Amino acid sequence: MNQPLAVTLESSNLRAVFWPDAGMLGASLRYRGEELLRRIEDLDTARQKGSTAGIPLLYPWANRLAALRYVAAGKDVVLDTKSPVLHFDDHGLPMHGVPWGQLHWEILDVKANSFLARFLWNSPRLLAVFPFPHQVEMAGSLMADSMTLTTTVAADAGSPVPISFGFHPYLGIPHLAREQWHLDLPAMRSLDLDERGIPTGTDQPFASFNGALGEQQFDNGFALLEDQSSFSIAGAGYKVAVSFLEGYRYSQIFAPKGKNFMAIEPMTAPTSSLTTGVGLRVLEPGARFRAAFRIAVQSTD
Helix, strand or coil, X not given: CCCCCCEEEECCCEEEEEEHHHCCEEEEEEECCEECECCCCCHHHHHHHCCCCCECEEECECCECCCCEEEECCEEEECCCCCCCCCECCCCCEECECXXXXXXXXXXXXXXXEEEEEEEECCHHHHCCCCCCEEEEEEEEECCCEEEEEEEEECCCCCCEEEECEECCEECCCCCCHHHCEEEECCEEEEEECCCCCEEEEEEEECCEXXXXXXXXXXXXXXXXXXXXXXXXXECCEEEEEEEEECCCEEEEEXXXXXXXXXXXXXXXXXXXXXXXXXXXXXXCCCEEEEEEEEEEEECC
Protein backbone atom coordinates (compact mmCIF):
# COMPACT_ATOMS: atom_id res chain seq x y z
CA MET A 1 0.00 0.00 0.00
CA ASN A 2 1.32 3.44 -0.89
CA GLN A 3 2.17 5.89 1.86
CA PRO A 4 -0.84 8.22 2.36
CA LEU A 5 -0.55 11.96 1.93
CA ALA A 6 1.04 13.37 5.09
CA VAL A 7 0.63 16.70 6.86
CA THR A 8 3.59 17.48 9.11
CA LEU A 9 3.55 20.07 11.89
CA GLU A 10 6.62 21.23 13.79
CA SER A 11 7.36 23.35 16.83
CA SER A 12 10.57 23.79 18.77
CA ASN A 13 10.28 20.42 20.54
CA LEU A 14 7.44 18.53 18.81
CA ARG A 15 6.90 17.05 15.37
CA ALA A 16 3.50 15.59 14.46
CA VAL A 17 2.38 13.76 11.32
CA PHE A 18 -1.25 13.30 10.22
CA TRP A 19 -2.74 11.38 7.29
CA PRO A 20 -5.70 13.23 5.68
CA ASP A 21 -6.43 10.41 3.23
CA ALA A 22 -6.64 7.95 6.11
CA GLY A 23 -8.96 9.44 8.72
CA MET A 24 -6.65 12.31 9.77
CA LEU A 25 -4.80 9.62 11.72
CA GLY A 26 -2.10 10.92 14.02
CA ALA A 27 0.70 8.73 12.64
CA SER A 28 3.60 10.16 14.65
CA LEU A 29 4.24 12.50 17.57
CA ARG A 30 7.90 13.01 18.39
CA TYR A 31 9.27 14.98 21.31
CA ARG A 32 12.89 16.02 20.77
CA GLY A 33 13.17 13.16 18.28
CA GLU A 34 11.64 10.46 20.51
CA GLU A 35 8.42 8.79 19.37
CA LEU A 36 5.56 8.97 21.87
CA LEU A 37 2.87 7.14 19.87
CA ARG A 38 2.45 3.38 19.87
CA ARG A 39 1.07 0.66 17.60
CA ILE A 40 2.43 2.54 14.59
CA GLU A 41 5.01 -0.05 13.49
CA ASP A 42 2.78 -1.40 10.69
CA LEU A 43 0.14 1.17 9.84
CA ASP A 44 -0.56 -0.38 6.44
CA THR A 45 -1.74 -3.60 8.08
CA ALA A 46 -3.71 -1.70 10.73
CA ARG A 47 -5.43 0.28 8.00
CA GLN A 48 -6.39 -2.85 6.06
CA LYS A 49 -7.69 -4.65 9.17
CA GLY A 50 -9.49 -1.63 10.60
CA SER A 51 -7.35 -1.73 13.75
CA THR A 52 -6.68 1.32 15.89
CA ALA A 53 -3.17 2.78 15.98
CA GLY A 54 -1.42 6.08 16.69
CA ILE A 55 -4.11 8.71 17.34
CA PRO A 56 -7.28 7.68 15.48
CA LEU A 57 -10.58 9.50 15.51
CA LEU A 58 -13.34 7.01 16.39
CA TYR A 59 -16.32 8.23 14.38
CA PRO A 60 -19.29 8.41 14.56
CA TRP A 61 -19.12 6.34 17.75
CA ALA A 62 -16.28 5.45 20.10
CA ASN A 63 -15.80 1.87 21.27
CA ARG A 64 -18.55 -0.64 20.58
CA LEU A 65 -22.31 -0.70 20.23
CA ALA A 66 -24.30 -3.25 22.24
CA ALA A 67 -26.43 -4.25 19.25
CA LEU A 68 -26.80 -3.93 15.50
CA ARG A 69 -29.88 -1.73 15.96
CA TYR A 70 -30.04 1.72 17.48
CA VAL A 71 -32.66 4.45 17.67
CA ALA A 72 -31.37 8.02 17.91
CA ALA A 73 -32.54 11.49 16.85
CA GLY A 74 -35.72 10.07 15.37
CA LYS A 75 -33.98 7.43 13.21
CA ASP A 76 -34.30 3.66 13.59
CA VAL A 77 -31.06 2.18 12.23
CA VAL A 78 -30.23 -1.48 11.59
CA LEU A 79 -26.59 -2.11 10.76
CA ASP A 80 -25.57 -4.70 8.18
CA THR A 81 -22.96 -7.21 9.35
CA LYS A 82 -21.66 -7.30 5.77
CA SER A 83 -21.23 -3.55 5.51
CA PRO A 84 -17.87 -2.67 3.92
CA VAL A 85 -17.55 0.41 6.13
CA LEU A 86 -17.90 -1.28 9.53
CA HIS A 87 -15.53 -3.19 11.77
CA PHE A 88 -16.71 -5.74 14.36
CA ASP A 89 -15.17 -7.00 17.60
CA ASP A 90 -14.84 -10.62 18.75
CA HIS A 91 -18.45 -10.56 20.00
CA GLY A 92 -19.71 -9.41 16.59
CA LEU A 93 -20.43 -5.90 17.88
CA PRO A 94 -19.87 -2.81 15.69
CA MET A 95 -16.56 -1.31 16.85
CA HIS A 96 -15.28 2.29 16.60
CA GLY A 97 -17.69 3.42 13.88
CA VAL A 98 -16.17 3.60 10.40
CA PRO A 99 -12.48 2.55 10.44
CA TRP A 100 -10.12 5.50 10.16
CA GLY A 101 -8.56 4.30 6.93
CA GLN A 102 -11.86 4.73 5.07
CA LEU A 103 -12.44 8.39 5.92
CA HIS A 104 -10.79 10.81 3.49
CA TRP A 105 -10.41 14.39 4.72
CA GLU A 106 -9.98 17.62 2.79
CA ILE A 107 -7.23 19.95 3.98
CA LEU A 108 -8.50 23.52 4.19
CA ASP A 109 -5.37 25.16 5.59
CA VAL A 110 -1.85 24.14 6.63
CA LYS A 111 0.81 26.19 8.36
CA ALA A 112 4.11 25.18 9.94
CA ASN A 113 2.46 24.37 13.26
CA SER A 114 -1.26 24.01 12.49
CA PHE A 115 -3.84 22.51 10.15
CA LEU A 116 -7.56 22.69 9.48
CA ALA A 117 -9.31 19.76 7.79
CA ARG A 118 -12.91 18.98 6.84
CA PHE A 119 -14.95 15.85 6.28
CA LEU A 120 -18.45 15.73 4.77
CA TRP A 121 -20.67 12.96 6.10
CA ASN A 122 -22.96 12.77 3.09
CA SER A 123 -22.18 9.68 0.99
CA PRO A 124 -24.73 6.83 0.73
CA ARG A 125 -22.34 4.28 2.27
CA LEU A 126 -21.81 6.46 5.35
CA LEU A 127 -25.44 7.49 5.69
CA ALA A 128 -26.38 3.79 5.68
CA VAL A 129 -24.68 3.35 9.07
CA PHE A 130 -25.27 6.85 10.50
CA PRO A 131 -28.14 8.57 8.64
CA PHE A 132 -27.42 12.12 9.76
CA PRO A 133 -25.76 14.27 7.07
CA HIS A 134 -23.38 16.85 8.51
CA GLN A 135 -19.88 18.29 8.41
CA VAL A 136 -16.88 17.67 10.69
CA GLU A 137 -13.81 19.87 11.03
CA MET A 138 -10.60 18.99 12.82
CA ALA A 139 -8.01 21.59 13.78
CA GLY A 140 -4.55 20.67 15.03
CA SER A 141 -2.01 23.04 16.53
CA LEU A 142 1.44 22.65 18.06
CA MET A 143 2.97 24.81 20.74
CA ALA A 144 6.54 24.28 21.96
CA ASP A 145 5.60 21.33 24.18
CA SER A 146 1.95 20.51 23.44
CA MET A 147 -0.46 19.53 20.70
CA THR A 148 -4.17 20.41 20.75
CA LEU A 149 -6.79 18.70 18.61
CA THR A 150 -10.18 20.41 18.26
CA THR A 151 -13.09 18.66 16.55
CA THR A 152 -16.19 20.60 15.51
CA VAL A 153 -19.40 18.98 14.29
CA ALA A 154 -21.80 21.20 12.32
CA ALA A 155 -25.41 20.09 11.84
CA ASP A 156 -25.52 22.11 8.64
CA ALA A 157 -27.47 19.77 6.35
CA GLY A 158 -30.94 20.08 7.87
CA SER A 159 -30.58 17.02 10.09
CA PRO A 160 -30.03 16.55 13.82
CA VAL A 161 -26.72 14.83 14.65
CA PRO A 162 -26.08 12.53 17.65
CA ILE A 163 -22.68 13.13 19.27
CA SER A 164 -20.84 9.99 20.37
CA PHE A 165 -17.31 10.18 18.92
CA GLY A 166 -13.93 9.95 20.62
CA PHE A 167 -10.20 9.53 20.11
CA HIS A 168 -7.94 6.60 20.97
CA PRO A 169 -4.38 7.93 21.44
CA TYR A 170 -1.86 5.15 22.05
CA LEU A 171 0.98 6.55 24.13
CA GLY A 172 4.18 5.30 25.72
CA ILE A 173 7.26 6.46 27.60
CA PRO A 174 10.45 6.11 25.52
CA HIS A 175 13.08 3.64 26.73
CA LEU A 176 11.11 2.51 29.79
CA ALA A 177 9.10 -0.65 30.42
CA ARG A 178 5.42 -0.01 31.15
CA GLU A 179 5.73 -1.54 34.62
CA GLN A 180 7.84 1.48 35.58
CA TRP A 181 5.51 4.12 34.20
CA HIS A 182 3.96 6.39 36.80
CA LEU A 183 0.25 6.77 36.10
CA ASP A 184 -1.88 9.62 37.43
CA LEU A 185 -5.68 9.45 37.03
CA PRO A 186 -8.16 11.89 38.59
CA ALA A 187 -11.18 11.02 40.70
CA MET A 188 -14.05 9.88 38.45
CA ARG A 189 -17.08 7.61 38.38
CA SER A 190 -16.16 4.11 37.19
CA LEU A 191 -18.82 2.66 34.89
CA ASP A 192 -19.81 -0.93 35.60
CA LEU A 193 -19.30 -2.96 32.41
CA ASP A 194 -20.63 -6.33 31.31
CA GLU A 195 -18.46 -9.07 29.83
CA ARG A 196 -18.63 -7.35 26.41
CA GLY A 197 -17.40 -4.00 27.76
CA ILE A 198 -20.89 -2.42 27.61
CA PRO A 199 -21.97 -0.16 30.53
CA THR A 200 -24.68 -1.77 32.65
CA GLY A 201 -26.17 1.55 33.79
CA THR A 202 -24.58 1.60 37.23
CA ASP A 203 -21.30 3.11 38.38
CA GLN A 204 -18.97 3.26 41.36
CA PRO A 205 -16.76 5.99 42.84
CA PHE A 206 -13.15 5.94 41.65
CA ALA A 207 -11.06 7.90 44.12
CA SER A 208 -8.02 8.40 41.82
CA PHE A 209 -4.83 6.55 40.92
CA ASN A 210 -1.34 7.88 41.45
CA GLY A 211 1.45 5.35 41.33
CA ALA A 212 3.44 2.87 39.31
CA LEU A 213 1.45 1.06 36.63
CA GLY A 214 3.29 -2.14 37.50
CA GLU A 215 1.32 -5.28 36.63
CA GLN A 216 -2.03 -3.53 36.77
CA GLN A 217 -4.20 -3.46 33.69
CA PHE A 218 -7.10 -1.24 32.72
CA ASP A 219 -9.94 -1.49 30.23
CA ASN A 220 -12.37 0.70 32.12
CA GLY A 221 -14.95 3.32 31.23
CA PHE A 222 -15.30 6.44 33.35
CA ALA A 223 -17.61 9.43 33.72
CA LEU A 224 -15.68 12.59 34.53
CA LEU A 225 -16.50 14.76 37.53
CA GLU A 226 -15.16 18.01 36.07
CA ASP A 227 -15.58 19.78 32.74
CA GLN A 228 -11.80 19.70 32.38
CA SER A 229 -9.66 16.76 33.53
CA SER A 230 -6.03 15.78 33.18
CA PHE A 231 -4.33 12.37 33.06
CA SER A 232 -0.63 11.56 32.77
CA ILE A 233 2.08 8.94 32.51
CA ALA A 234 5.66 9.70 33.50
CA GLY A 235 9.10 8.15 33.81
CA ALA A 236 12.65 8.17 32.41
CA GLY A 237 12.68 11.98 32.42
CA TYR A 238 9.34 12.40 30.59
CA LYS A 239 5.83 13.34 31.58
CA VAL A 240 3.06 12.98 28.99
CA ALA A 241 -0.24 14.56 30.05
CA VAL A 242 -3.58 14.25 28.26
CA SER A 243 -5.97 17.06 29.20
CA PHE A 244 -9.64 17.12 28.23
CA LEU A 245 -10.34 20.79 27.54
CA GLU A 246 -13.99 20.84 26.46
CA GLY A 247 -16.74 18.56 25.18
CA TYR A 248 -15.39 15.30 26.60
CA ARG A 249 -17.41 14.03 29.56
CA TYR A 250 -16.22 10.41 29.48
CA SER A 251 -13.04 8.42 29.10
CA GLN A 252 -11.84 4.90 28.51
CA ILE A 253 -8.52 3.95 30.08
CA PHE A 254 -6.88 1.06 28.25
CA ALA A 255 -3.63 -0.42 29.54
CA PRO A 256 -3.45 -4.15 28.75
CA LYS A 257 -1.03 -6.22 30.76
CA GLY A 258 2.15 -7.09 28.94
CA LYS A 259 1.78 -4.35 26.31
CA ASN A 260 4.15 -1.40 26.16
CA PHE A 261 1.42 1.16 25.51
CA MET A 262 -1.66 2.65 27.06
CA ALA A 263 -4.57 4.73 25.79
CA ILE A 264 -6.20 7.64 27.58
CA GLU A 265 -9.29 8.07 25.43
CA PRO A 266 -11.36 11.28 25.29
CA MET A 267 -15.01 10.38 24.68
CA THR A 268 -17.99 12.66 24.11
CA ALA A 269 -20.39 9.95 25.34
CA PRO A 270 -20.14 6.59 27.09
CA THR A 271 -19.77 3.35 25.17
CA SER A 272 -22.95 2.39 23.26
CA SER A 273 -24.75 5.65 23.95
CA LEU A 274 -26.43 5.34 20.54
CA THR A 275 -28.25 2.20 21.75
CA THR A 276 -28.93 3.32 25.33
CA GLY A 277 -29.34 7.09 25.01
CA VAL A 278 -27.29 7.51 28.21
CA GLY A 279 -25.05 10.57 27.98
CA LEU A 280 -25.97 11.10 24.33
CA ARG A 281 -26.15 14.68 23.11
CA VAL A 282 -28.04 15.49 19.91
CA LEU A 283 -27.29 18.59 17.85
CA GLU A 284 -30.34 20.34 16.51
CA PRO A 285 -30.23 21.39 12.83
CA GLY A 286 -28.04 24.47 12.48
CA ALA A 287 -26.18 23.89 15.75
CA ARG A 288 -22.47 23.22 16.27
CA PHE A 289 -20.58 21.10 18.80
CA ARG A 290 -16.92 21.47 19.71
CA ALA A 291 -14.60 19.19 21.67
CA ALA A 292 -10.88 19.60 22.35
CA PHE A 293 -8.06 17.76 24.09
CA ARG A 294 -4.36 18.42 24.50
CA ILE A 295 -1.29 16.21 24.74
CA ALA A 296 1.49 18.01 26.59
CA VAL A 297 5.02 16.74 27.06
CA GLN A 298 7.44 17.79 29.75
CA SER A 299 11.06 16.88 30.38
CA THR A 300 11.43 16.13 34.09
CA ASP A 301 15.22 15.76 34.16
